[in-house]
Amino acid sequence: MRAASGASAAGSSAKSGVEGSASDRRGIDPFHRPIMMPPMGQNLRIPGPTPIPMAVREAQSAPMIDHRGTEFAAMLREITTGIGSLIGTEQADVLLLTGSGSGAMEAAIVNTLSPGDRVLVVTIGAFGDRFAKIASAFGADVTRFEANWGAAADPAALAEHLASAKPYRAVLLTHNETSTGVANPLRELAAAVHAAPGDPLVVVDGISGLGAIEFEMDAWGIDLVVSASQKAWMGSPGIAIAVVGPRAWAAAEAARMPRAYWDFAEARRWAEKGQTPWTPAVSVLFGLQLGVRLLRDEGRERTWARHAAIAAGAQAGLEALGLTLVAAPQDRSHTVTAAWLPDGLEWGPFNAAMRGKGLIVAGGQAAWTGKIMRFGHMGDVGIGEMADAVRVMGETLAEFGHGADAAEADRATREAFEQAMAVAVP
Template structure:
């Protein structure tokens, strides 16, 4: 194997398109100059359709977690009651951020691998009318669950005036998001997933209702103060030094998404998910999530007759193929495949074929080639 040949199929960071890499290598410019202002003018309106909003999508230099903390610190203050919907490791992270800011946390814990039941959310809010904010994770990266955000939003609206804040880090750009139509108050994502960029940009959009809360919130904040980003964007600048190379790359990533067309982007992700899941089922590899709650961006497999990490090690050593492992209590028990961003059905056929070879090499008896044939069949059936 070539030592510098790596096949990255984890749920982030994801591979970078060559044209995006070239864009990030453009010469540096002054971050307070006219060129940067023109760059921001070009970029910002093009983010709105991906979020499904008419509001401005603000860009922070920071990871997705910075975006999540931004959402918390701008809308809450110590002692506020909040509800966190926890379906995995990243729902739990939202809860930990809330704990840091001394909020009174209600947790609605869902078994890992299951999605949130909107009726449960509705009932919980009716029994706890003091809750001011509900936090949820759109795609729970640790399990491969895609939570029913539209239905959860409706359940919240029928029971409460609470704000609805959504972590969309591992799916925005790969699945539909209709922030305004669904009634999401703050939607957050990051650059290193379906946006096909390195880590380093956080994207945050807020509804008019959320902005009212943000304006009136006495909670101190400095770097993460959304008001600063909004006010500076009106002048096509940023409150702090922007990650210019990433912004160069973002412009080209948006070019790629728009050339393909967002609906086609979403169809591609759905197709890759179906190919992956059908292949795993053909190989008798148990899936952690049900078909109707599975994410188009990441699939989690829960093997019963071999060690997940043994397979991952062989695939990495022999082929340079990286799958992700499990987190928290699923560490060593599952492996996760990322199929988002710069990824196509051809890549799915590659990693399924290599997965079959890996199973053979660790002595797992399966019908060789059955998974690849299953994925090929789905491609032929669903590609149009």
């Protein structure tokens, strides 16, 4: 792999998963009321798997059905049609494959590229690095266009690199980087790619953004995007989602990387019959069907506004605890927030203490292990869970000698959320 020049630089209690009263929820979170979680024993605030609504949990326990029958075909059609409408495409095919999000990333690569193809990977963190690793493993000629961890990619710098380099067959982008809590300016990055010599394919890892953050596949010229059931879609892990546009299908006809299980053409042939080529994770699909239905009922603009407002609340609350957030305000994700650990605070004991109170957050990855913590807020989430999590975190920080006003942070979380919702929904 080569590194491209010109990349942008940066730089309480066991029931803490629930809000105190139903009336409080009704008063401050009108859009999320139909899909709010019931009381549970932990407040799961990792970037995924995410909490799932009780109705989804119940749906996943339904009796098994014939995956070659009409009932399954109807479910498959509802899920794929719903996902397509939520991400703004009328041109692409939505394929559902049993596997993880990383499997979907591999599928995107092997179905559109051949060994030796020049590929530019725009990486801003651990999952951009994973995209590059997969492409290299299958023989692509990979160049990495890197931003410092904690910063988004710069569209102008990307355009400059693309204009001066030999044409690439594809550019791989990360929509939302969960390892750093950064969202890329995807629309502008895609425009830079389309203006480049050779008009490379735009292939997007949308795993932790799709369904929660604004995304317009057709309008932005995204050729292929992948996601996974356990993120904003409010399902359990197990379903890889690939949305394949016309230019990606054309590329697939010429692609020569080896594939069998992940063959998009085979998946599309079976999808036309209302089936999948291999035995699917039927129970996960039961839940995903309901998750997609709930998001369609909420309305995608409302979902985007809810996630943006909850992110604003979480970020204000963490800052009120005296924590420094990793990303600059303009780069911050709406689905996961990363904060630096205070000097002298050891992650292991601190994490164990929070877990003992029912609060589950994620630590750092790769070079940032033991340096940051990551706070997930996507899918089935309301401000009550977030405010409670901030409060428990503040109480735990105080126990470890880091002065934090948990009550003030709780107030800041709710106030920032309410202000953001007031702007989004007059």
